[in-house]
Amino acid sequence: MFGTLGRQLVAPFLEVFFPRSCVGCGDAVEDSAHEHLCRNCSRELFLVAPPNCRVCGYPFHGILAGPQACPHCAELDPVFDEGKTLFLAKGPGRALVHELKYQSGFYILRDIERMARDAQNYLDYLADAVLVPVPLHPDKLRERGYNQSERIADALSRATGGHSPCERLLQRIKYTLTQTRLNREDRHRNVKNAFALVEDAVVIPDQQYILVDDVFTTGSTLNACAEALRKAGAEHIKVATLGHG
Ligand SMILES: [Zn+2]
Ligand SMILES: [Zn+2]
Structure with a gap:
């Protein structure tokens, strides 16, 4: 309605009259640490801090566990070395992921960037690496119009001050069914050999790579990318994922 420049000029005025509404519950966002979560939802957001599962990042909730996998990924046999997640994908965390994934809610990325910057363990984890988003199949990309994992990887890169760049090194060469309704074994079969390096991409053996996705569910997709x-x-x-499913 206003055009880009118009919107930039008008937005601050709109906010005076119409405060932003919370992605989690729809209430007005006032005096909150986040731009798009109200104070209550911010409190409910479960930001993950160590100790956590070394494979998927799931918090250990004070259980004295070894450095190995939690029940979520006990059967994964990971090809990657380590995993971390920023928050749990339930309640407000789930709402943030959904807003970005299904509603083109790119505006939440400002909150994501800030959360990543404030979570010292997550930020340290992202340091000195190349961030590689999990790719979408071209058909899926056309359908959705954007790849949420790319947007997340870009936001995480900004959180590192650009020191860890985002590089689109992978492509999806097999159109796969949505993983949502598949069991663990079928998910693994579904994504096997679904990914390949993009043409002319260069992989450096000494370089730290971090695969970036929206949520960690069974880890099959991330594992296939790692392969x-x-x-x-x-x-x-x-x-590295935003949420843990
Ligand atoms: Zn709320
Ligand atoms: Zn785990």
Whole structure:
């Protein structure tokens, strides 16, 4: 309605009259640490801090566990070295992911960027790496119009001050069914060999790569991506997700 410039000029005025509404509950956002979560939802957001599962990042809730996998990924047999997640994808965390993934809610990325910057363990984890978004199949990309994992990887890169760049090294060469309704075994079969390096991409063995996705569910997709990077010669591969499903 206003055009880009118009919107930039008008937005601050609109906010005076119409405060932003919370992505989690729809209430007005006032005096909150986040731009798009109200104070209550901000409190409910479960930001993950160590100790956490080394594979998927799930918090250990004070359980004295070894450095190995939690029940979520006990059967994963990960091709990557380590995983971290920023928050749990339930309640407000789930709402943030959904807003970005299904509603083109790119505006929440400002909150994501700030959360990543404030979570010292997550930020340290992202340091000195190349961030590689999990790619969408071209058909899926056309359908959705954007790849949410790319947007997240860009936001995380900004959180590192640009020191860890985002590089689109992978492509999806197999159109896969949505993983949502598949069981663990079928998910694994579904994404096997679905990814490959993009043409002319260069993988450096000594470089730390971090695969970036919206949520960690069973880890099959991230694992298949890690396999493609590994085949291309990458020796140091980690994964980072926004939420843990
Ligand atoms: Zn709320
Ligand atoms: Zn785990």
